[in-house]
Amino acid sequence: MGLTGLEIYKHLPKTNCKECGSPTCLAFAMALASGKAELSACPYVTDEAKEALDSAAAPPIKKVTVGTGDHVVELGEETELFRHDKRFFHPTGVAVLISDTEDSAAKAEAFNDLEFDRVGMHYVTDMVAVKCDSGDAGKFKATVEAVAGKTEKAMVLMAEDPAVIEGALEVVADRKPLIHAATGDNYEKMTELAKNKGCPLVVKGSDLHNTAELVEKVVALGYKELVLDSGARETSQVLADLTQFRRLAVRKKFRPFGYPAIALTTKEDPREEVIQAGVYLSKYADVVVLKACEKQQLLPLLSWRQNLYTDPQKPIAVEAGLYEVGEAGEESPVYVTTNFSLTYFIVEGEVESSRIPSRILSVDTGGISVLTAYADNKFSAETIAEAIKKAGLEDKVKHRKLVLPGHVAVLKGTLEEESGWEVMVGPREASGITKYAKENFG
Amino acid sequence: MIIIGERINGMFKDIGGAIKDRDPAPVQEWARKQEYNGAHYLDINVGPSSAEPVEAMKWLVEVTQEVSDLPLCLDSTKYDAIEAGLKLCKQPAMINSVPAEMPKMERVFAMAAEHGAEVICLAMNEEGIPKDADIRVGLAAELVATADAFGITPDMLYIDPLVLPCNVAQDHGPEVMRTLREIKVISDPAPKTTVGLSNISQGTKNRELINRTFAVMAMANGLDSAIADACDDELMAAVASARIILDMDIYCDSYVDVFKQRNR
C-alpha cells in the first residue's frame, strides 16, 4: 500500500496557497495518495519531507543478501503475516553454529553433508555461523579461515569485539558474511567495518525499543544492509519480538524494522533446540542459528521450511509416476489418480490403511485435482494411457485392471479402448477406498 | 458488512404514533425483529416532525434498551437530542450525523470524544452534495483531519458519500463508487464508510432489487456498513453472499444463516 492522504498531508506546508492547482494542501495530499498528482507540483515541500515520503513509499522489508556466487542467501522482502494471504518469499536461512573452541574442522566437514533429497526436492542447510567463544582474535580468524576452506556456503561471523571481526574479515570479507553484531557499545566501529567491506550487519539491541533506536543510529551513519536482533533469547519473547518486527514493518511501514530478522537458539538439548528453531522459522525469522548438526535433526527442520514457504496459490505436485504402497507384487491392484499432492497423499493414506499392497499411478496433470484436470483435459483417456506406458505398468503386473476415481467414471469406455486395460470404477471420494479395496481385492 | 437497522424512525407511522402515545410496544417489537434478523446497530430517529425531540429521543433510547443490547445509532439533526440520548446509552453509540461544516463538526466531535461514540460523517458542506468524487473525498479528508484534532481516530468514523435516487441522479452512481474506494486512502487506519441504502431507490419501482444490487456493488468498492432494512431477507442474503465472494467470511453451506445469526 502507498502512502495515505493524512500521512502526506503531515509533510505539506499547510498554507493552502493553491499553487499546486489544488484548493487546499489536504486536497493535494489526497490527489497524491490516489496517484493523480506529482509531489513536484508543490514548490514548497522541504527536502526532509521529500525524503520522508520517499522512504515511506519503499517496500516494507528490505532485501539483504549474504554470501556470494551460487551460495547467496537472500533475506527479507516479505510482505505477509500469514502465508495464506499470499506467500512467504525467501526461505529462512538455516545456519549451523561452529564455535572456535570446538573441533571446528570436523564440524565444518560434517556440515557439508547436511543436504537431503526428499520427494524429488533437494534441501540445503544454507549457512554456517562461526562464533568467537575463545575471546582470542587470532584463534577466531584461524577458525573462520579453516571453515571457509571447507565450505562455500554463506557465513555468519559472531563476535561483539570489532577487533575480532576485523581480523576475520581480512580472510573472508569477499564472501560477504553476515556480521553479528553491532550493539549499543560497538556500533560505530562495527558499522564502519561492515560499510567498508560491504558486508551485511546484524543490529542487536537490548529489547525492541532499543533495537529501533540502534537501527536509526546505524542508518544515520549511512549503512542500510541490516538484519535485526532484538536481543531476546527466551522462546516466548523471541516469538513476540519477531511478530512485532514483521507487523510493524508490513502493517505500519515502521522504517527501523524494515529489515530481515535473525533468531538464535539457546537450548542445549538438540531436540529442544530443533523445536525452538522451528518456532522461529514458523514465525518470521529470516535467519535461524542453531548448534544441532546431525542429519536426523536438520531433515525435519528443513522439511518444515520447505512446506511453509511453498506458494499456496500454486498447486504442488508430486512427481508423476508409479508408486508402491506396501510390498506390491504382480497381482496387486493399481489405482489411478492425479499428481496434485494433496489428492495423492490422501489416496495414498487410504490405500495404505486398506492394508492391501497396491500401486498408485500418479498421472501428470500439472498438479491439479481430478475434476479440475478432467475439465481441463489433463486427466483424460489419452493422458492416462500414456502414463501407463511410461511407467512400464505392463511389465510390473500380470493383470490388466485399473481403478479409476469414481468422479470420472465417464472415461471408462474411451480409456478401455485407448489402453486395452479393463477399467474398474472406484469410489468418488478417497475415503471410500478402504472399503472398496476390501470388497474387491480383500 | 455492518447493518444499521433503520426501522425505529418517527417517520414511519407506527413509530411516530408510538412516540406520541408513549407506547413502547411497536418500538420494542421492531427492536427485537431487527436484532433477530441480523442488525448490528439500531438507528433511533424521532422523526422530522417531533415537537419535543429531546424528550422523545430519551424515551426511544430507554425503551429500546429494555429489549435489546445492540448498540444504538442516534439519528437527528438536533444535537441536543443526540447528546441527551448519548448520556443514556449503555454502550458506546454512534452519532448520525455531521457534515463537513465547522461549527457542527466542533460540536459533534467534542461530544463524540466525550462519550467514546462513533460518528457518521457526511461528505457535504454548506454548498450541498457535490457530484464529483474528488470533492467528496476532499470533504471526507477534512472530516477525518478535524476528528483527528479532537483525538478521534479515523476508524471511529463512518463516511457517508451520500447517495441520491438513481432515477433522478443517475450520474452520481459511478462517483459514489469511486468515492468509496478513495476514502480508503485518506488514512491508516482508514475511516469506515456507510450509506443510507434506501435513498438509492426513492421513487423507483423495484425498490428492493435496486437496494440490494447497490449494496453488493458498494461492498465490492469497500462499503463497510449501511443503514438499511434488516428485515429484508433478500437483502441480507445478498449481503451474506457478497461477504463470501469478497472473502470476508469463510464459506459453508449455511452461510446465510450464519451471517444473520452472528449476533444471537
Added chain:
Amino acid sequence: MAVEIQKEKYRSKVGEVVLGATKDQGGTRSHTITVGGESALPFLHFEGEIPNRPVVALEVWDMVPDWNPCFEQYFGDVYNDPAAWAKKCVDEYGADLIQVRLKSADPDLNDTSPEDCAATVKKILEAVSVPVIVIGCGKAEKDNTLYTPIAEAAAGENLVMGVGELENYKAVTSACMANNHVVIAQSPIDINICKQLNILITEMSPAMSTRIIIDPTVAALGYGIEYSYSIMERARNGALQGDKMLGMPMYGNAGFESWRVKEANILTEEQPEWGEQEERGILWEATTAMAYLQSGIDILVMRHPEALKVIKGNIDDLMKDNSY
C-alpha cells in the same frame, strides 16, 4: 525510542470446552482440563488472554499395535493391557490426558463387540484419573454402534468422543448429547466443511456448541502439513474475528499422522543419508506438533513419549508471558 506495539483488536475469542468430570460433577476424574478461551493468536500473550495451555495426550490402542519397533521399549510390556498402558502414559511419561483408539473393533481385525469396547473404556477410566478421549476404529458403520454403549457406560465422565464427520455425525453427537460428553468434529482438511459440520452439530442441540472440538485433520510434516497449518490459521483468525462456528478448540493426531510416513520409519541402514531412525521419527513427530501449536492447536495427540516430552517443554516456554 518507544516503539508502538502492534496489538490486534479482536471482536471475539475461542470458546472454552471442559474435558472430564470430577466426583462433584458426576464423574471420577481427579481434575478437569479446560481448553480454548484464547483471545489472541497462538502464544501472543501481549495482545490478549491465553487462559489455558494447550494439552498433550498420548495414544493407547486396545490391541497390540503395528507400530515401528522403536516403540517396544516404551510400551512393549503393556501392549496387551490398555489400562496398564494408559497408566504408564500418565505416570511415567507425563501425558495430560489419554486417547484410546478402539482399533480392535475393526470388523476386519477382532471385530470387538460394543460391550467389550465399553468395558475397555471403563477399565481405562479406572486405571487413570485424567480426562479421556475415545475414538473408534475408523470404520464408520461399526463405530456408530459403539458410541452409545460407551457414552452410557461412562455417563458423567465428560469424555471426548469421536469422530463425527459431515456424512456421519449424528450417531456420535446423539450419544454425546444424551450423556454429556464432548464430540470431535472432523473435516478432511477443508475449512468450509469444518464450519458446516459445527453448524449441523449445533443445530442438533444448541447446548453442543460448548461441547465441540474441531479436528481439521492434521497432515504430517512433508505430507500436506502446510494445508492443515493454513486452514487452522484461517479458522483461528475467523474465530477471533467473531465467526462462532469456527470458534471451538482445535485438536489433532500429530503422532498417528507422523508415524505413518516414510521419514519417521525408514531404518537408518536403508536410508543412511537421512540419519538415525528413532531420533528422526521423534523429531518428525515433534516438528509436526510444533507447527500446529503455532497455528493454534489446543489438544495434541502424540505417540512417542520423547516427542511428548520435548513438546511439553516447548509449551512451557511458549506459555511464559511476553507482554510488553
